[in-house]
Amino acid sequence: MTRSVHKFGGSSLSSAKRYHAVTNIILQQAALGDVVVVSAAGKTTDTLVKLWQSYRQADQQAISDVLALLSANQFELIADLLTDSYKDSALELLDAELISIGEKIASQHLQEAHLLAHGELWSARLLGLYLQQLNVAAQSFDARELLTLAQGVLQHEKNVIACGQFSATKYNVVTGFIASDEQGQTITLGRNGSDYSATLFARYICAESVSIWTDTQGVFSTDPRKVKQAIRYGKICRGQANLLARLGNPVLHAKTLTPLKDTDIKLVVRSSFDSSSAATEIVKEGFAKQKRFITNLDHYDLLKVADLHEGEVGELSRIVQHALHHFVEKDEVYLLVPAALGHQVLTLLAGRCNLVESNVSGIALVCQHGDGHQLAQSAKVILAENNVNLRFIYSHEDYCILLCEQQLDTDRLTILHDKLVSVSQELAVVVAGLGNVGTVFLEQLKEQLSRLNQLLPVKLVGLIRSEQMLFNPTGIDVQNWQAAWQTHAVSYHEAELLSHLAELDYEHKLVIDITASEQFSQLYPQFVAHNCHLICANKYAGTAPLAWYEQLQQSLKQRNLQWRYNTSVGAGLPINFALNDLQNSGDKVQRLSGVFSGTLSWLCSQYTAEVPFSELVMQAKAMGYSEPDPREDLSGRDVQRKLLILARELGLNLELDDIVLSPLMPEALSNGDWEFFVDNLALLDTYVSELAAKAALEDKVLRYVAELVLSDDKVTAQVGLQGVAKQDSLATLKPGDNIFVINSRWYQDNPLVIQGPGAGKEVTAAGVHSDLYWLCVSLAK
Structure with a gap:
């Protein structure tokens, strides 16, 4: 059967709260039959060492004080975790053991190894009883009954047989750090002996993996407490891990790795303080690139x-x-x-x-x-x-x-x-969406790579389109990506994509979403969980329900990851950059308005009373200026989403429904099917012509406008067809262009205006490249 070993260190068990956390990890991450190795709780071993030193110095007052401290600490843990008979049993055993220690001190028969063993013994027993109290099948073991050494040499055959006591239907909680000699005397396995115990048990039961749960999120390029830019590595080969251990790395220890030699057992270093965070795998040579x-x-x-x-x-x-x-x-x-x-x-x-x-x-x-x-x-x-x-x-x-x-x-x-x-460092890039914009992006990437590689080596490792995927962890030749796609693309499921992302052995990973798929955007939290940065032209994530959106932002922040989405609004126009710069410089935006849709910009600019509006709609469809179903554009939902993205960029906690939406068509056409729409185009023409005539009486023209106003802590947001003065910058807009008009404390009477193509495969692809460039600049710092 498949089994795993999980080891928890002293800091992971330093309080009742931490025991609760460890228990949750066991129930969520482990399975019945697994082995759970524990160290002494918190500073228990240090306290026992102090007791031994006091004993050697014959300092009776210190002995009494330390014994009282040990008793108080263990009593507090038991009282906080156990109730009824479980509590009574644990306290009875603790009292007996403390009395025994006192008797050995008095008779001068105290042995150091036997004394130090109590820390692990208490942890294993307490965790086992706590699991049982929760009606979880569990039992605890004293490793001195499982691990035997003769003259310092492990008796492997005997130990394998002894480990047969582990149950396949229970959690097996066992002490780390301790073993026994052939006479049954206690032996300690030395510094970080609990980690060593864990890998020994993994070897003896032929485990699939062993997880070392610590107070750090894996293995870093250097001490993250001293260097803020330290890189957490997803994979490290055993050779480098051994070398690091011999050189005193505080997370890895040479002795720990020894039992795994010549096995396929996977060693994983994980954080018990953030069990959802990514981990570091120690893998066989050739399964991870060498790091610094x-x-x-x-x-x-x-x-x-x-x-x-x-x-x-x-x-x-x-x-x-x-x-x-x-x-x-x-x-x-x-x-x-x-x-x-x-x-x-x-x-x-x-x-x-x-x-x-x-x-x-x-x-x-x-x-x-x-x-x-x-x-x-x-x-x-x-x-x-x-x-x-x-x-x-x-x-x-x-x-x-x-x-x-x-x-x-x-x-x-x-x-x-x-x-x-x-x-x-290297950046692995996965591109999702190989349509018009995606294809142009990859063509531009051929020229951009040399520039990007001066900042940070970039490798294209994955391509995704609809239900097919091409993945090559060592890199896809950008010059010949289409041929590689034709030859090697395969069908895939989401689980396979996520598995490929998890296996990527790069310091930085990036998913670029150039799809218009809401379903694909819903995978963003899982991409982040696999430590992927995000760049997207997709609007769905930025306009998702606020709770989901905020959780995604929080996850990105916790993992020090970036999400760039400048092309989700305005294609290549730098509207997101402008809003961020204004806020970072201390300015405050008071009003944001404009024409955010290239399709609606073209329709409104081209419209005159002589040409029916429906004729322009069908012309835009034929030329590819609109969505295949132009009602997607006329609904105004795309503009509504864009305004929400910009509102959230300004720090406003808005939902999509907080933005008042007035479609550029009568409600009857919104509800029917495509055939109904085509058969009733006269309704659209009447709707637009009446609004245009009303605007003309005021010497205005029609534009589909998005508007956000912030005043006195009140926010109003709306999108819809409006009449604007002919001299207004929105009225003089070039057909197909977008315009963003920003009024702020510093740009009140003379607004900041950003204008240009708001659609088009070349400018959108270039906008994605801008996001990629600035991500590389940030990562290369």
């Missing part, structure tokens, strides 16, 4: 070792319970060791080891194979320019190490990241 990383090296000793034996570094790492990294420079073997462990390692290697640098800091840069030497030189120059004096440099084809006296601050790390890591 900056890892901080704070407070390290650099040792030179003579006659280092094969396997000795691994043995040293086991003894000091910390991953150590060694390398060879000019036939000399060096060992990088945390300064707190330096003396211990020097003692273990007495006579063969010298201290080269003491308590130094710096960075390690991990990179694509072959870039390490050049990267070291570039980093050296950047650090020198920022007044950092280096004590030691080592470079390899896959990474480099630079050590200095001081820790690198946020500013210097950010500069290094911008100049050495961000430049290696």
Whole structure:
């Protein structure tokens, strides 16, 4: 059967609230039969270590204080989570264990490993009981009954048999960090031993995957707490993960990865504080491209070792319970060791080891194979320019190490990241909609790529049209996309598209929607969930119900993603840019009006009393100026949607129905079918001619106008046919053009006017390219 392992660290279980969150994750993300590995809750292990230190120092007052603290913390968790018999049982066991600890202290028989094991034991038992209290099938295990080591070596065959105790019909909650020797004595698995336990269990039960749930959203290019522009990677190959672990990466640990060697088990690093966020997968070589990383090296000793034996570094790492990294420079073997462990390692290697640098800091840069030497030189120059004096440099084809006296601050790390890591990013682009505008966009992309690639390498990886899709994660040749489409496009379902997006191994992903499909726009939240930026000419998402729209905007913000949609209104005209610039400069828009439809602009400008309006409508249809069913244009719904998009761009929380809509046709024609419309065109002609005659009496002409007025916290919005003065800029508009007239505090008497083609495949495609360019500019910063 398919099984998964889920591991939760101490911060994920630091309070009753966090236990609730973890329980929700288990019920939503795990399945019966899965294994749930837990660490000690919160700071419990630190408190137990303090108790051990107090015991060693024979400090009776400290022992009493720490025991009281342990009791209070565990009692609070139990009281907050459990009730009735579950609570009574847990408290009874806790009291017995604390009494036993006190007795061992009094009789001088306390053992460190046995003491430290209580943290995990308490977490597993409490989570198991809480699940049972919720009527969820669950049981808890003490890993000392499942994992056995003999002289420090795991007894794999015995352990596999022991793991047969896991139930296929229950959640199996088990302690991390601890095991036992052949005599049944407690053994701890060292620093980050719970992660190691999780991958061991995954190996023993032949799990499909193991998820490490932490307080970070995966693995980043550098510490996101120090560098705001840190990139969360969706996939990392195991080779780079191992190297990062040996170099002290705080999320990944070399020991954790060891059990997964030569298996297909997928390792996933996820956030237990935001379970819906994307994760980082650690995959086999060849299943992810190599990335760049900056890892901080704070407070390290650099040792030179003579006659280092094969396997000795691994043995040293086991003894000091910390991953150590060694390398060879000019036939000399060096060992990088945390300064707190330096003396211990020097003692273990007495006579063969010298201290080269003491308590130094710096960075390690991990990179694509072959870039390490050049990267070291570039980093050296950047650090020198920022007044950092280096004590030691080592470079390899896959990474480099630079050590200095001081820790690198946020500013210097950010500069290094911008100049050495961000430049290696790529943008994967999926284009949906291969009609008139989409085809022109792709033709323009052939010329634009060289310009875009100077900012950020861009790859076209997907094409979508109606019910067919072409996907190539390594890139589609833009020069020959049509031939590739004819040869390789296949039918698809939404789930397949989303799966392809999830598998894309790029720092940045983008979906460009040049469709007019409401159904496709409804997929935007799922695109965002897969960390895709959005560019669209599609109006439906921008005019969706407000709650949906705001949730999408919130999701984009949480994931630091962009949604650009300048071409959803005015084709290539920069109306969205103008409104944003006005607001960002401190201005306040008071009125926005204009002609927002190229089709209705052409019809109204061409209309005279000598030519029936219906004749112009049919002419526009024949020339392709209108929708295949011109009633879509005459309904005014398109203009209504455009005005709503601009209103929301101004920060107004409007729904579509808040905009008063007056169609450019009588209601009877709106309700009938196409044949009824054609048979009753006289109704349309009468409707327009009467309004035109009324306008002419006032020396005005008809225009289909959108208008938004903001005054005294009151908003009025409407679209409909209006008479406008012949001198007005709306009256003198070139047939087919759009015009946007903006009145604001700074443009009151003399409004800001943006005018030009509001439709056309070339200008619309160019507008999409403008959005793509500015997205690349933003990502390249």
